[in-house]
Amino acid sequence: MLVLAVLAAPLAVSFFSGLVPWRRSVGWLGCWAMVVVSACGAALATRVLHGSSVTTVDGALRVDALSAVMVVVVGLVGTLACWQSVRYLDAEIEAGRCSRRHASLYGVLVQAFLAAMLLAVLAANLALTWVAIEATTIATTFLVGHRGTRRALEASWKYIAICSVGIATAFLGTVLVYLAALHAGSHVHAPASLDWTSLVAESHHLDHGVMRLATALLVLGYGTKVGLAPMHSWLPDAHSQAPAPVSALMSGVLLTVAFYALLRFKAVADGALGPGFPRLLLVIVGLLSLVVAASLLIAQHDYKRMLAYSSIEHMGLIALGAAAGTPLAIAAVLLHVLGHGLTKAVLFLSSGEILSTEGTSEIGEVRALLARRPALGAVFGLALVALLGLPPFSLFVSELGMIRAEVEVGLGWAAGVALACMVVVFAAMTSHGRHLLLGPVGPGEHASRTPGIVVVPLVAALVACALFGMLAWPLAPLLRAAAKTVAL
Amino acid sequence: MTAPPDVAGAVLVAGAQILVVGVGGPLLLGLMRKTRSRLEGRVGPPVRQPLLDVRKLFAKQRIRPQCGSWLFAAGPIVLISTSVMVAGTAPLLTTRPALGQSTDFFGVVFVLLLGSVFLALAALDTGTPFGGMGASRATTIGALAEPALLVAVLAFSIPAHTSNLPALVRDGLSNPQVIASPGRILALAAFVVVVLAESGRLPVDNPSTHLELTMIHEAMVLEHSGPDLALVTVGESMRLALLLGLLVNLSVPWGIATASGMASLVVGAVALAAKVVLAGIAIATFEVFTAKLRLFRLPELLAGAFVLALLGVVTALVAR
């Protein structure tokens, strides 16, 4: 019941948004749907804490601790994004850039996008997960191009073209896993062969050669959607051109939902091939992403692109954490997914607010935010601090956990390279942040207030992030249970 | 294979094949010209016109440029001897030609190539601009066509486990489904393109052009005259007949003589003539509806043939 509610809430709102022209109440309805999702996710989490799972619809949907974590992350980030969407659409309609019909299309697509992501993490069947992740691409293409500018359309073309190829590669990998499962002997029978619990259970029977090929294709394919180098080129374009709430959703959860699929497959590959081969692949793409992100962040002049590259960096960190693969590492990865989702959503949403008030996304043209817009500047600055992995925020804890796990399994050298990249990122982003936030107020300018309705949810998200970081409550048992499902 | 060598029989078969190809080649050329003329609404020269031309040319005086070396004289001779050599040994009238055990498909390709190379060398030898231009174009096309041809030959040989030409034809006779296999069809398509390119037909070269800028083959033989030109004409037309003969015997081998003896040889000759005539008419008809490709587009055509042949090899390997 709860599982179906998680899917039904956004789908119903999506359908309803299509029926009526956009108005503010419809927007708030979308926000409530995400609150419902978060609540259901929390309720599901309490039921699967001890390693059990909830199955519905003839075994097509299954929730275990890992799925529950992802549902909660999608719900929380979705709530934030839907909250800000109301304000974004209001401003667009007021400025005459967007008709009410166009706005209701936005409502339909955002909720469909959220539903597809939720389906991806709830599906018990790996092929169904694939279908859902492909559906997220379709739903978000028009959202990326929603502003209709030439750049936005260019970004959405690149996005769908590159991601479609990536996701097709992942499909080929899925086909091969299915093939290996069909030939794994009498243990797996055909209809269930893509069910991931039975796959994990039978993984040691799977054919080595085929699984190696499949693992490489899956890392490449889902890696495209995660935004891992070298298939990351769509990410900065799409994230910088999409409307702020959409960027928040894409960066905050879409990337990690694709990573969720990778985690599930990794558990199968670990069983079939041993940890060495998947680890090698993940370390390669992870380090490559870190290096790419660090080198392109230094000379970045657009703050939305800066945030996009930071997403690539964090996906690289997560990939390294998953490469270590111990329970500690996976728990840290999931905490990082949650913390990164929240802080990146806060950053993108506040950067959308900055863009709409300042009218430019150039770092060089925005100054002294702390003095001119104290509340907004403070939120942006704090979120930046959180993103850079400083205490008390949870990203500090999760990064520490991942590095410890990497050292424990003998990936200390990779952790060292990652730390070096993180230092570069830290220097680049603090320098950019200083440009944006600090500086004297110019003559004739004075501080302006940012409406509380913008600031309150963002502050709440940052507080939550700090609480998770300091107390680990109430997450610790859930993360432990989730880690157990896919860790080595 | 184990039968004692029948020298007289072998000489008879080889002689018959050389005669058929030697007379049939110019006639084929005449037939194709006639077909084109008729389709274009003209009467056209009689079919035996090339033979008459050759006779006339042999009666004429031989003029060679003063600056030409032995290469210039060697070109036509090497061309005609390679054509005769292949005509004597290829499975045209019978599946058991003279020296049949050593008639390797790769070998045939290389022997025919030797003739083209010498013709191009002869054209370069005199140092005239047209000869050089024609030779450079012909070698360019050859360089692109040859790999495609070799790969196509490989595709033919894989299913039969041999590259011996008579054995390939026998294989087609004994299991006809080999001929319809995708690998064989792909290789055949590539082979057709290469045959068109090698024998200087449209859309690669226009055999009836007299516009110097577009000529390829004609430009190469501008300097030859009298008996030299007659040898070149016969040699080239024999090449065309040989390639078409191989093509039809590889794709529709029925009618070819499998036993020795005069009667089956005659039947084989009639069958070969019928098949080659049909192929020649088909090519001539195709030429009526085709324009010559620009020289810069030729690599695309031949690269396409190469990839087709390669895919033929791949499918042949898959289907093994």
Place this chain on the structure above:
Amino acid sequence: MSRSGYVAMLDLGAGVVLVCAVVTLWRRSLAAIIRVLALQGVALGGVALVLGLRQHDGALVVVSFVVVAEKGAAIPAVLMRVVPRGPTSRELSPLVNVPASLVAAGALTLLAFAVSGPVVALVPTATGRLVPLGLATVLIGVLAMAIRKKAVSQIVGLLLVDNGIALVAFLATGGFPLVVELGASLDVLLVVVVLRVLGSEIRSRYGVLDLDELQELHD
């Protein structure tokens, strides 16, 4: 259907799929490329049909009809409507010239052979042997997407990738469960529709036809 006839038909279908992929690199006219794509879709459906009849798999027979309707008719029709008449409907200057891309296609075919060794080893039947052809189609599709500039040819490249994967799936596994197949087909159709709408929106608003004119976003 006799065994050798069944094998020959599978060979032929898979061969046609691969040859169509190569021909899309060979041809420049967009209309011709789309017709070749339609032929490829029909051949793919034929492979599924032959397999479905042979294995008495009703779902696969259904899927084969869906494939023919979708990839042989619907998608080419959608694409054909955006192909403008006149000289702009040709791929005039791909990033890599046609002979080189054809040779690259040949090399990719050999690569596909080398890579798919384990799959062929696992399924040593008449169908498993043909898996490299599907993989080669996938690689050629990626190549087409990388070197072609027209929006339509990029979509065609994507569809080549998809058809190749479908061929691998049919040959190696006899197809996914029906629900997944239908979901995947729907996704592909939607992607094509989205790409087409996006392409015409870009063209109608900004008059851009070649994607290499879209170069405002870069680092």
